[in-house]
Amino acid sequence: MNATIKDVAREANVSIATVSRVLNNSAVVTDETKQRVLDAIKKTGYKPNALARSLKIQKTHTIGVVIPDISSTFYPEVVRGVEDVANMYDYNIFLCNTDQDENKEMNYIEILREKQIDGLIFMGNIIRDTIMEVFMSMKAPVVLAGTQDKELKLPNVNIDNKKAAYDAVKYLTSLGHKKIGMITGPKTDPIGGMLRLEGYKEALKKAKIRYKSELVVEGNFKVKQAYLSMLKLLEQKVDAVFAASDEMAVAAINAIFDSGLKVPDDIHVVGFDNTYLSYMFRPTITTIQQPAYDIGAISMRLMIKILSKKPIDELHVVLPHHLIIRESTGYEEEKK
């Protein structure tokens, strides 16, 4: 059995209150008794029980992190960002993978509430109404990372996805391309399916290119689907493609390559996310950099602020994105 505060008290010949005091230096204790307590702690090998403490003070210093899938490309970075900042402020994180499954999401949120998390950082492309309801009724604050709810009621940190897509496609038009295809995320996804598509359309409009629906195919962020999507676009004889993720861009390039064409010689490709795939893959891929780590870190920072009830200047943080130009659009990189 682990030693408790009682054991320490007995050992040091003081009351448990005194022990508690030196533990939290919440009040002045004589140097002498303090030392006795410290000795007793060492002697008994006492470790405070965070459960009991949390129960009493109504804080767990724990936050829940709900993500689609830690084994995908984007999320590990953001979780790392969350965790680093959390650690900095002595918070621990519960990690939950949902696969964007509604039941799992619900279930986890329920459990996290029961475990009395102090806050929740949520990721996932879509915020369902049912989930939104729970969020609004929770006492623990919620921060959305890399997503947003329709009405922007919840604090969130994101990039400007529409503008980012706009920048990507604009670059393509600036290169003189007229027939630009796009592989989007699922239609139901407000970000990868909608905002980025809007950016694409706007860039076309700006370049006075008429939008054609047959040049847009819906992907699901998976390699296989994207590969097939690209095959369809090839039938349309596109001369450039904007994919809503790097993974889909890679799949697209492989499809192009396997069809006997070359990137960037015959077709230009732009991805999204700047996952390390985009620079490890050859040709290296022009892409939009989303600051994954920062999205996580800033989300957690925002959470800390909310938890400490500090005044918050802005509940919706928009982080900068960058277009990174690489070989897949014909840029010659200098060798290291």
Add this chain to the structure above:
Amino acid sequence: MNATIKDVAREANVSIATVSRVLNNSAVVTDETKQRVLDAIKKTGYKPNALARSLKIQKTHTIGVVIPDISSTFYPEVVRGVEDVANMYDYNIFLCNTDQDENKEMNYIEILREKQIDGLIFMGNIIRDTIMEVFMSMKAPVVLAGTQDKELKLPNVNIDNKKAAYDAVKYLTSLGHKKIGMITGPKTDPIGGMLRLEGYKEALKKAKIRYKSELVVEGNFKVKQAYLSMLKLLEQKVDAVFAASDEMAVAAINAIFDSGLKVPDDIHVVGFDNTYLSYMFRPTITTIQQPAYDIGAISMRLMIKILSKKPIDELHVVLPHHLIIRESTGYEEEKK
């Protein structure tokens, strides 16, 4: 304020004991009162407080997962494995990134103990003596995933790293290569630095090739270092290279390529881990598949068994590895 068991009791006109009973159906309760309680729960929106419960029953249904870095290639998969199984058995996981830093490791383990985790799954190339000491003195069981302690005191799940390296290099010798280089992990790493090197040596011996120390360079699993290491090996005019990780293999290939040579035409390369880099990268990379997901999943399964005090047939699980032959050693893959 959240409703507590008391509120429910009052609402249903029963004692808190009865409420607790229906909550856990730990004893028979009349259907009628049961219904009253259920109604009261719904009405009050009561959620049990897991903290209080855990404090009482001395179990948190939470396990700590300590890993080097969730944003690296290998660990996300294994964490996913852990989490899936944990979820299956209603456990939650605390995620902790250590960067293999001793202080961080110590610190996290301390905190996890205070938070009363039921078990700990630990990853990291090296098990320091100081850490080992803590492990032995903890009441929560520890499982090592993808690592092992020198004396094999702790339960662990791994592949046979020596045999795996042996298989990789043997394949290279079977291809007729005589001058085979190796980029290892850090020397202090018992697995990536030692076991895999041993396997390399043994395969050479088996092929009656004399071991030359100048053909072995120490890497640190990072891209940059490996790139430079490969440059050194090129001076030795190796005709094949075995890298202790895929990332290092990719770096090696890039170095070879940037030096004006080609893979597999001029030099063959074998990696380790079968991260998705190895099949997304072109040329695709021959590698050893380590079942990352399974390592995580089985570790957690082992943990569950230990926690439920079931008889355990084997405390050291060895999972199968596979040599996956791809383009980097001259294999012509069929196109999808």
Add this chain to the structure above:
DNA sequence: TTGTAGGCGTTATCAG
């Protein structure tokens, strides 16, 4: 400066 005692929200042991 230190000690006493009540309570955080549960579960579990007794009686009844």
Add this chain to the structure above:
DNA sequence: CTGATAACGCCTACAA
């Protein structure tokens, strides 16, 4: 079958 009540380990007025 149900209700008091004592823990679980800690914090914190309130007293002394």
